[in-house]
Amino acid sequence: MTGRPAPPPTVSESPARQLAWWLERPIQFLEHCRRRYGDTFMVRLFGAEAPIAFLSDPDAIRTLYIDPELNLMPARRARLAHILGPDSVFVLDSGPEHMKRRKLAAPSFHGDRMRYSREVAREVAEREIREWPRGGTLALYPRMQAITLEVIVRAVFGVTEPARNRELRGMLSELLTELARKRAQVGLVIRSFASGVEPLPRRLRRVLARVDRVLLAEIAERRAGDPTEREDVMSQLVAARFEDGSGLSDRGVRDQLMALLLAGSETSAVSLAWTFDMVLRRPEVLARLTDPEGDDAYLRAVVWESLRLRPVVMFAGRRLASDLVAGEHTLPMGSDAAGVPWLTHSRPDLYPEPHAFRPERFLDRKPQTYAWIPFGGGARRCLGAAFAEAEIQVVLDTILHRVSLEPANPQPEPLKRRNMTVSPRNGTVVRVGEVER
């Protein structure tokens, strides 16, 4: 009799040991599990309310992501609901309301809308490198954080007036620092896998209230003018209409903006820092990127390859409302399942010599939807993926053409897990020089 396939094997270490390993050395943990159990296995992390099936087979990942009804892992909402607000696309339950709001915001992130964001990214990067110490050293990661934050404030929030822009950036960077501090506390890291909504610490609440005041004032200003005349995302959200002709409330606009800030600034900064770390160590790649005759196809391929080899988000998961047969396994109802980019992207059957940085692999063919998953997939796929790719391309291109950078450390950066992302441990320190012409 042919029954349903068996559930995936469960990692045998205790949940406490698995969590400690995952927090300390996530890649080593993943590689160990893959060697021992194959391409699908169930992980149990201490504090998590359900086991998580880690998937790396594109067919299984496709089965998981194409179901638009599958909900988020509840921990995503628990961690962020107080900050983003309940109506933000990032935390809304999957279903009609999420789709409605996602559809409203999506046009702002279509490829053809990226012209303005590209322009902003170029200007911000140009201004940033004027300050860099020629002949000195500099950690790129914090500088990339400054760039991506300013790009969000200008291109997404549309705040360009210098004093206001500075004030808002100050507040947002305080907000992001407070959030990072909260997440770094061990107890909270453990609880971050649970689904109970966390109350916010007082300091965080205070910063958030200040940010909200500024954003609501900006939204009111857009409503008083003609938002269709402006190109920033906030104006587009204010002007956008649902099918029934109604629009977002002020709070609704604010919630989406906050989601874009939280989802879009740190991720892009980490990804940029990794991209520099890999490119600067490969003279042939650097030469091709800085060639005056250089082509956009190669630049695009470099960014895809960088997101393949150093995916910054460790996994994007869903809660299973019923058993799901995915690939060779039945994933049990009530557990979570997640595509794990690191595992998928390092499969030799998908990417020959998977650990080599080879942009050429993406010159003839674009990344395949379920074999290249730095942005997750399906109805919850990263809304800002085109924005992020454009931003990384422009910032990389602008900086490499204006200054000469050399890695200050001979060894490639080790990885450091920071909450849900993995970033370069030492911040990608470089020596800065003038470009020879």
Ligand code: HEM
């Ligand atoms: C390299 C940069 C980035 C990476 C690696 C990244 C990655 C991700 C991932 C893995 C998800 C979850 C997808 C899923 O559950 O299937 C996500 C969701 C999301 N991202 Fe990004 N992201 C990046 C940049 C951005 C930017 C720049 C923005 C906006 C300005 C953005 C906005 C969002 C939003 C709104 C969601 C929630 C989508 C939904 O639930 O419908 N992201 N991102």
